[in-house]
Amino acid sequence: MPMPRTVFTIPLIPLVIVGLLLLIGIPAAWYGWREYNRTAGPTSELEATETIEAVALLQAYTADENAANARFNGKVLLVSGTVREGKAPENGLVDVVLETGDPLAGVVCQFAQADVPSALTAGAPARIKGISTGLLMDVVLQRCAIVE
Amino acid sequence: MTRNLLITAALLASLTASAQERYATRTGHISFHSDTPMEKIEAHNHKATSVFDATTGAIEMAVLMKGFEFEKALMQEHFNENYVESDKFPKATFKGKITGITAEDLKKPGSHAVTVEGDLTMHGVTKPVKATGTMGMEPTGAIRATSTFSIKPEDYNIAIPGMVRDNIAKEIAIKVEVDHTKM
Numbered sequence: 001m002p003m004p005r006t007v008f009t010i011p012l013i014p015l016v017i018v019g020l021l022l023l024i025g026i027p028a029a030w031y032g033w034r035e036y037n038r039t040a041g042p043t044s045e046l047e048a049t050e051t052i053e054a055v056a057l058l059q060a061y062t063a064d065e066n067a068a069n070a071r072f073n074g075k076v077l078l079v080s081g082t083v084r085e086g087k088a089p090e091n092g093l094v095d096v097v098l099e100t101g102d103p104l105a106g107v108v109c110q111f112a113q114a115d116v117p118s119a120l121t122a123g124a125p126a127r128i129k130g131i132s133t134g135l136l137m138d139v140v141l142q143r144c145a146i147v148e
Numbered sequence: 149m150t151r152n153l154l155i156t157a158a159l160l161a162s163l164t165a166s167a168q169e170r171y172a173t174r175t176g177h178i179s180f181h182s183d184t185p186m187e188k189i190e191a192h193n194h195k196a197t198s199v200f201d202a203t204t205g206a207i208e209m210a211v212l213m214k215g216f217e218f219e220k221a222l223m224q225e226h227f228n229e230n231y232v233e234s235d236k237f238p239k240a241t242f243k244g245k246i247t248g249i250t251a252e253d254l255k256k257p258g259s260h261a262v263t264v265e266g267d268l269t270m271h272g273v274t275k276p277v278k279a280t281g282t283m284g285m286e287p288t289g290a291i292r293a294t295s296t297f298s299i300k301p302e303d304y305n306i307a308i309p310g311m312v313r314d315n316i317a318k319e320i321a322i323k324v325e326v327d328h329t330k331m
Contacts, residue, residue, distance in 0.1 A: 035222055036220065036222055037220060038220065038221045038222055039219065039220060039221055040217075040221045040224070069235070069238050070235070073214055073234070073235065073238060074214055074228070074234075074235075087175075090175060090194070091177065091194055093194055095175070108174070108195070110194070110195065131214075133195070133212040133214040133215040134212040134214060134215075134238045134239070136174065136195065136197045136210050136211075136212060136239075137174050137197050138174060140195050140212060140215060142195075142215060142217070143217075
């Protein structure tokens with residue numbers, strides 16, 4: 001007499017649940033991991049929310065700092081002006097100061113040392129994209145990139 | 149007329165400043181570090197301002213909160229939006245006094261142990277802070293001040309959500325390195 005064959009069956013509902021969890025879980029985990037490890041991209045690839053002259057930017061901050069903070073802080077700005085000076089590299093960073101007409105305050109653009117074009121010398125016109133962090137003694141822009 | 153007044157004021161200010169032996173910088177480095185078994189977090193800001201009066205020992209520093217840069221963009225966003233609320237409180241300031249050094253000590257190269265004591269204002273809360281550090285003239289002529297101290301986020305009404313509480317240290321180490329030049 002032949003032995004009865006044992007048939008293993010997987011219930012359909014748990015199978016569907018596991019499938020759905022994998023279908024949703026794997027992309028969600030991948031998205032979470034990518035988002036967690038995301039670094040700030042190059043500013044040159046970001047769109048400027050505002051285009052403004054260096055003189056006008058300093059004036060806006062000194063006239064009403066709270067309003068300027070709300071308008072500019074954390075935003076990508078395209079600032080144009082004349083280079084007052086380029087500072088010596090420090091900690092892998094280089095500050096380029098744009099003229100504002102005020103000898104005690106400028107618009108300071110902080111570049112990664114590798115990103116500073118040699119053409120940014122005193123007196124040269126410049127268009128610089130950077131993220132405004134606010135006003136201390138100067139208006140400070142970080143992660144700057146030159147706009148050709 | 150206004151221009152002449154401004155020039156006179158600037159001249160007087162510079163004379164007063166030199167009589168007071170003032171030193172300043174716009175490129176001070178402030179970093180903070182949180183180290184837990186779950187996660188290591190650090191952020192750097194190279195744009196702190198500092199003015200130090202060597203005759204009185206008075207020091208004033210300021211830093212823009214949005215100027216702290218993290219390795220990970222998400223951490224920087226959470227720091228600004230959820231923790232320090234930098235739209236509402238864009239600056240942190242410190243106003244205090246350095247003791248253990250004289251104006252004469254800063255005229256020759258060397259490093260001296262100092263104590264700094266004052267009020268740190270952050271996230272709209274002012275708390276007294278006392279720390280040790282070093283100060284002295286570098287071979288370059290810069291007046292270098294360094295200090296490391298710790299703060300508790302809760303002291304500054306910075307709420308850490310329960311979900312990430314184990315990822316963030318109970319005490320955050322703040323490191324200050326500032327090279328002043330004479331005003």
